[in-house]
Amino acid sequence: MSVLARSVGNAFRNKVRTAAVVAVLAVAIGLALSMLVANQAVGAKVQELNASVGTVLTVNPAGGQGFEGGGEPLTAGQAATAAAVPNVSSVVGTSSLRLRNGTEAAAQAAAQAATGTQTGPGGGQGGAGGPGGASAATLTTSLTAAIDAGTLGGRNQAANGTTGSTGTTAAQPARSLPITATGTGGEVDSTGKALTITEGTGLGDYTAESANALLGTTLAEKNSLTVGSTFTINNQTFTVAGLFDAGTTFGNNALYVTLPTAQTLAELPGELSSMIVTVNSLDNVESAKTALQSALGTDTADVTQGQNLESAVSSLGSVKNISFIAFVAALGTAGLIILLIMVMLVRERRREIGVLKAIGAPNRTIGLQFVLEALVLVAMGSVVGAAVASFASGGIASALISTNTSTTTATTVGRAAGGPGGAGFPAGGAGMPGGGGFPGGNPLGGASQLLTSVTASVSPGVIAAGIAAVFGVAIIGALVPALLTARIRPIEVLRGE
Amino acid sequence: MIEVKNLVRTFNSGDRTIKPVNDVSFVLEQGTLASIVGKSGSGKSTLLSLLGALDKPTSGDVVVNGVSLARMPDGKLTEYRRRDIGFVFQQFNLIPNLSAVDNVMLPMEFAGVRKAERLQRAKDLLEQVQLDPEKQARRINRLSGGEQQRVAIARALANEPKLILADEPTGNLDEQTGDHIIALLSALSRDHNTTILVVTHDRALANKTDRRFRLQQGRLTEEPVRAMV
Numbered sequence: 150m151s152v153l154a155r156s157v158g159n160a161f162r163n164k165v166r167t168a169a170v171v172a173v174l175a176v177a178i179g180l181a182l183s184m185l186v187a188n189q190a191v192g193a194k195v196q197e198l199n200a201s202v203g204t205v206l207t208v209n210p211a212g213g214q215g216f217e218g219g220g221e222p223l224t225a226g227q228a229a230t231a232a233a234v235p236n237v238s239s240v241v242g243t244s245s246l247r248l249r250n251g252t253e254a255a256a257q258a259a260a261q262a263a264t265g266t267q268t269g270p271g272g273g274q275g276g277a278g279g280p281g282g283a284s285a286a287t288l289t290t291s292l293t294a295a296i297d298a299g300t301l302g303g304r305n306q307a308a309n310g311t312t313g314s315t316g317t318t319a320a321q322p323a324r325s326l327p328i329t330a331t332g333t334g335g336e337v338d339s340t341g342k343a344l345t346i347t348e349g350t351g352l353g354d355y356t357a358e359s360a361n362a363l364l365g366t367t368l369a370e371k372n373s374l375t376v377g378s379t380f381t382i383n384n385q386t387f388t389v390a391g392l393f394d395a396g397t398t399f400g401n402n403a404l405y406v407t408l409p410t411a412q413t414l415a416e417l418p419g420e421l422s423s424m425i426v427t428v429n430s431l432d433n434v435e436s437a438k439t440a441l442q443s444a445l446g447t448d449t450a451d452v453t454q455g456q457n458l459e460s461a462v463s464s465l466g467s468v469k470n471i472s473f474i475a476f477v478a479a480l481g482t483a484g485l486i487i488l489l490i491m492v493m494l495v496r497e498r499r500r501e502i503g504v505l506k507a508i509g510a511p512n513r514t515i516g517l518q519f520v521l522e523a524l525v526l527v528a529m530g531s532v533v534g535a536a537v538a539s540f541a542s543g544g545i546a547s548a549l550i551s552t553n554t555s556t557t558t559a560t561t562v563g564r565a566a567g568g569p570g571g572a573g574f575p576a577g578g579a580g581m582p583g584g585g586g587f588p589g590g591n592p593l594g595g596a597s598q599l600l601t602s603v604t605a606s607v608s609p610g611v612i613a614a615g616i617a618a619v620f621g622v623a624i625i626g627a628l629v630p631a632l633l634t635a636r637i638r639p640i641e642v643l644r645g646e
Numbered sequence: 647m648i649e650v651k652n653l654v655r656t657f658n659s660g661d662r663t664i665k666p667v668n669d670v671s672f673v674l675e676q677g678t679l680a681s682i683v684g685k686s687g688s689g690k691s692t693l694l695s696l697l698g699a700l701d702k703p704t705s706g707d708v709v710v711n712g713v714s715l716a717r718m719p720d721g722k723l724t725e726y727r728r729r730d731i732g733f734v735f736q737q738f739n740l741i742p743n744l745s746a747v748d749n750v751m752l753p754m755e756f757a758g759v760r761k762a763e764r765l766q767r768a769k770d771l772l773e774q775v776q777l778d779p780e781k782q783a784r785r786i787n788r789l790s791g792g793e794q795q796r797v798a799i800a801r802a803l804a805n806e807p808k809l810i811l812a813d814e815p816t817g818n819l820d821e822q823t824g825d826h827i828i829a830l831l832s833a834l835s836r837d838h839n840t841t842i843l844v845v846t847h848d849r850a851l852a853n854k855t856d857r858r859f860r861l862q863q864g865r866l867t868e869e870p871v872r873a874m875v
């Protein structure tokens with residue numbers, strides 16, 4: 150019999166009560182661990198987002214963004230001007246193309262001809278009919294979009310194809326969504342983040358023409374293409390060099406070719422849809438943005454800093470704070486539970502403590518025995534609590550994120566619901582590649598996209614750190630009653646004789 | 647040798663002051679087997695608790711082998727209880743969720759005796775007090791009163807104390823076991839030079855001791871022991 154063995158024995162002396170205490174502790178510990186997991190995951194994501202977007206500026210033609218708006222296209226000369234701005238470490242030009250499946254495009258053209266309505270509802274909302282923005286005409290491809298049009302897509306594409314209210318009563322032709330092809334001068338996506346290539350290789354030299362392309366995973370899957378397969382754009386054959394995963398359904402319904410290839414396809418050599426400018430450090434972003442804007446001129450270029458993402462980051466930042474406060478609160482609760490339980494046990498075993506003292510037990514032995522008993526209870530609570538946390542943390546994190554973002558960005562919630570899935574509407578939340586938008590397009594979109602990574606990152610390290618914190622708090626909580634035992638006098642042994 | 651000097655213990659209960667130990671003085675040579683008799687509530691247990699350093703006197707002193715308890719710091723008093731005293735309580739005061747052997751091993755654990763050694767010694771002691779060998783591993787709360795009494799005596803002997811204080815040690819035992827315990831205590835005082843002070847209602851036991859004291863309303867008087875009755 151050692152102190153430890155006695156403590157374990159004492160922890161199980163009243164089994165019903167032990168079960169109740171462990172259950173209550175498990176709730177508090179589980180909550181604390183869930184909050185810690187949420188905090189760590191959100192924190193890591195905020196850092197990642199800050200690191201990626203924080204130093205990236207997007208340059209669009211003044212008055213235009215992606216396939217929207219108007220103005221004059223950017224040129225290779227402007228890219229050189231941008232590269233010369235102090236603290237700019239790289240400039241990647243992009244050229245966006247809109248691709249349509251050849252067969253479906255022909256069918257739609259026929260339908261439009263039949264109704265005699267050729268004009269879209271407005272340049273600004275332009276889809277397939279003719280955007281007023283930076284992009285050139287729609288090209289045809291052998292690929293089929295990986296996203297079904299759905300309600301949003303049907304509505305959006307219908308707006309381009311017919312005048313809606315004056316449309317014929319004839320059956321609407323099946324709508325298909327366009328595929329975005331981006332010619333890029335570097336292996337980065339439209340936010341400046343490195344492409345995540347999951348299979349195959351990149352395109353090598355992005356400043357030379359090439360018959361190779363990178364396909365989004367779902368687009369490749371939809372068209373049964375793998376690395377080495379071929380497809381066509383405007384009857385020109387391309388080979389799939391690699392597959393990438395952009396993390397979103399919309400982002401994966403896209404393909405990348407080299408910048409000159411896209412410019413040639415669009416028959417617009419030297420024109421850029423946008424430029425992705427990377428600044429050498431976070432501290433220089435503000436000054437570089439101002440310098441860049443004045444170098445290019447406000448009448449020719451709009452310089453933006455991923456505003457949407459910024460607010461996503463700040464709302465995630467408050468989720469991080471809330472989860473940390475909740476972690477501390479739950480941790481404190483666990484400590485308080487231990488304190489109260491142990492105070493109760495010390496009072497209950499007053500006479501027994503008197504016995505131990507009467508037969509010569511030193512105060513520290515008795516104190517240690519009670520601290521160990523508390524730790525046995527906490528250990529059991531932690532095991533159950535960790536199990537609770539591994540089930541609950543995803544839900545708790547998503548509840549936190551959705552409540553938080555709905556309060557801070559109430560106006561965007563309605564649209565956000567359709568955000569990532571409803572990518573068919575070019576002006577919507579999804580943000581076209583080359584348009585400088587964050588995939589997902591608004592804070593909630595960003596946050597809900599985050600959820601998958603929040604649940605995925607329940608790491609043993611974080612759980613271990615959380616449990617270490619729980620034990621630390623438990624020791625503090627148990628120390629108070631353990632010290633109380635020192636004040637019990639051996640004569641207690643004779644109480645009630 | 648234990649010297650008790652003008653020992654007083656008073657309690658305030660309400661507006662009354664009671665003195666269960668009122669100016670008690672006596673000296674016991676090492677190895678003496680002595681008994682204290684007296685009516686219930688006369689202060690016997692209170693006196694024993696003062697001698698065993700469970701409680702502190704209101705005034706007076708207990709000097710054990712020349713060392714004064716009154717001047718000992720708490721840490722030393724703990725050591726005194728652990729090393730020099732074996733206490734047998736009126737209500738046994740064993741730890742209910744531990745086995746008989748574990749209870750006997752406890753004082754040895756506090757004294758830092760090695761595990762194998764204390765297990766062996768605990769088994770030997772339980773054998774000496776005639777506890778059924780198969781009951782040694784039983785939890786205390788599954789033993790009878792008499793069995794618990796024997797475990798309590800074994801525990802008091804664990805660290806080979808110089809002074810054993812026993813509060814009615816035979817009260818819960820049948821005559822035969824009681825006689826055995828008395829024989830055991832006499833042998834201890836004779837062979838191991840252990841001083842033993844026994845509180846008892848048992849005339850037979852009181853008459854087998856070297857000296858006999860009577861406590862009446864806190865006052866201690868010595869009575870002659872009639873060797874043969």
Ligand SMILES: Nc1ncnc2c1ncn2[C@@H]1O[C@H](COP(=O)(O)OP(=O)(O)O)[C@@H](O)[C@H]1O
Pocket residue numbers: 646657658659664666684685686687688689690691692693
């Ligand atoms: N802690 C205490 N507070 C108040 N009165 C006490 C306390 N302990 C003992 N007494 C009183 O002292 C008297 C002697 O008690 P005790 O020594 O237990 O007697 P005995 O053991 O001879 O039966 C009793 O009247 C008892 O009520």
Ligand SMILES: [Mg+2]
Pocket residue numbers: 690691692736813
């Ligand atoms: Mg008594």
